[in-house]
Amino acid sequence: MRVRFLAFAAAALAAASLMTAPAVAQDKSIIVSSTTSTQDSGLFGYILPKFKEKTGIDVKVVAQGTGQALDTARRGDADVVFVHAKAQEEKFVAEGWGVKRYPVMYNDFVLIGPKSDPAKVKGKDILSALKAIHDAGAPFVSRGDKSGTHAAELRLWKEAELDPAGSKPSWYREIGQGMGAALNTANAMGAYVLADRGTWISFKNKEQLEILVEGDERLFNQYGVILVNPEKHPHVKKEYGQQFIDWLISDEGQQAIAEYKIEGQQLFFPNAKSGS
Amino acid sequence: MLDRTAHNVAIGAGVVGSDLPIRLTGVDYRAGTVSILCGIDLEISAGLPTVLLGPNGSGKTTLLKLVMGLIAPTAGTITYNGRERPTPGSRAFVFQKPMMLRRSVAANVAYALKAAGRRPDRLEIARLLAEVGLAGMEDRPARKLSGGEQQRLALARALAREPEVLFLDEPTASLDPASTKAVEDIVARVARSGVKIVMTTHDLGQARRLASEVVFLAKGRLIERAPAEAFFTQPATDEARRFVAGELVL
């Protein structure tokens, strides 16, 4: 009986010692802090294996909101940051946390809402649509998590000369969560929500939701990639990180981005040469 | 041998290395403000069984634990053959409700052997179990034994210590007559083998069957100490007389 009991304990111990194996085996790797939209849409799952095949470098993606992703990089916990909030990215570089920002690609935002469309926004431009939601007091879900999408949403309200995030009316609901959670919430509440097209297309729980506003130039969403400054954080793997950035903006990387499609739709449009 | 005798004379007591006699002088024991024992003077010498007799609550168990050294007196002194500390491994104690280690019968005995610094030899375990009538029950879980069997296992554990003095606290208080007889037979046999028995009981019949000397307690005081024969035929005190007569002594 004592033997059995000890055998059980030993099994747990053996399991514990195996633990170290995966941690050691991953030397040639970088950590990229990025946004939920790039991960949830499946883009990384498509392009990273191609990059690894070419260079042997493992890219570990930590998907967070843009604000948190930049903060993670600022703390030195990532080698490369790959996000979509141009103003914040430029500030990040200006403050010396990043080496240089490279435009990579864009996708676009879409205004999602219930098929019943209580505020009658379908087909409008984005600013009139937001005004209509505001005037109707129709429920609107905001990410409220300082993500790139959240920043874009706030910028659009400002352009529409409205400030629900400041006045906080009851129809404006900040959930402080990621894109998928925001869509789930909007679906459950019959609310409007601003989403990136990539997450929307790959989102499985659409039910009563559909795209109501799209194609407006103001909805374009630029992604940039930045190497974390090794002068601030000497442990940053600058060679591998730069290799990743170089590959993303190379013809090969750009083509890989363009190739990624869900249900026949292209999600991201590479623009390393022409983008801003 | 000459040396030894000379030494014995020098300390005016028993055999060298022995804990006997155990001498209590003016021993009090209080739990908080409640006095459990008061002014006990007593000498326990080598020889046949000493039985601490008295009604429930008279302080028998407390006295036994004091003598064993499990608790310290609030006042007074206890000496073991003139020394303040008893020899390690010289005493064993069987509790009224013995604790059973959550192990097999054999492992319980093995544990006691190891605690006494002896090798937990299989033959020795078998011999001890046979002595208490538990032969062949080595692999049974100790806690699944009956009350009487548990009491006998506790005896085997105590004997594993090869004690000079064996303390037993109401060893048959919750047992049926058959189990009581089994335990008493073992105690009598152990006593004949030369181990000093000090036990408590509130059972007059048991005291008659086992005692060579009776120490009678009531209300925390030592009322009477006498050879068993004398105690039962001619109790010297009124309390003892009433107790022996089967009256309720409170």
Next chain:
Amino acid sequence: MEASSALELILTGDATLFAIVRLSLLVTLSATFFAALIGLPLGAIVALTNFPGRHAVIVVLNGLMGLPPVVVGLLVFLLLSRSGPLGPLGLLFTPTAMVIAQTVLITPIIAALSRQVIEDLWTEYREELMAMEVGPLTRVKTLLWDARYSLVTILLAGFGRAAAEVGAVMIVGGNIENFTRVMTTTIALETSKGNLPLAIGLGMVLITLIIFVNALAWAVRRWSEAHAG
């Protein structure tokens, strides 16, 4: 994905799913192991010794049983971040960081519960072990061994808590695919992608695993109890 997809993944022995389950088990078993290594002796010491402030320690230990995983995650994150005191070790976003966070999470549970069990057993054993003149170290060994079934149940409680939590491993592990992604973070991710059937399927797998581990421990316990009491 269809509702049956999680089941399909299991039945077809999907390699990714297998890796996720394996990592979950490794991280949580390791955390349980280390938490036991710290928590059991800690519980025994608090149970068996008297020192000033002992009652305060017991209250704090009991209180820490309810540590919110997110708070633990955040603390370990701040500790292991490159800008934190242990930053140079480079442990953030690794399985090791997840083991540390879960260890911190469940050590108080194991210490507090084992303290109670050992103290109760000590009350029962105290006089008898004194009468056998057993030394302090042997006492501790005796109590730990004789309380082994209850202690295993306590370890399982810790295991269950660690296996079920998502907040701490999400923060310190980063939910990196093929590296720090475990069952709970996968479930959170699939939920956020609106992939509810797969999320629920994985949830079922997780619950089944936890029940399986408990059943195994229960069987060992029943078997041993029948043979040792």
